[in-house]
Amino acid sequence: MTNLRVHAPSPADLEGDLASLRGDCARMAPRWAAPDRVAARPVPPSLIHGVTVPPASARLLDAMSEYGD
Template structure:
């Protein structure tokens, strides 16, 4: 005999994505953020100590949007 769980009540904390997006859109005008100046460009020669694993570099290089 197959037993199916009874439908449970929806709790207030269980919102759908559409409901959450709608709430966020209504609240967005209340969240004002100051405009920050764009960071100054940095010369690649001044970047030290960044190590990227070869597999990660190959993955990004193989992605047309990023490099290759």
């Protein structure tokens, strides 16, 4: 026998503000499990290949100030 749970959908508030968005997120958060924390290991530059950056993007990034300026 299959136990089907049916949840009434929350009304979509397309004109909502930040408070309603935070409320929606708070209601959804218990349904999602957080993944186990995995420490990222650095990748040696010799293994990074095949990455291309268009010249316009490179110029855009070069023109951006560092975070916190």
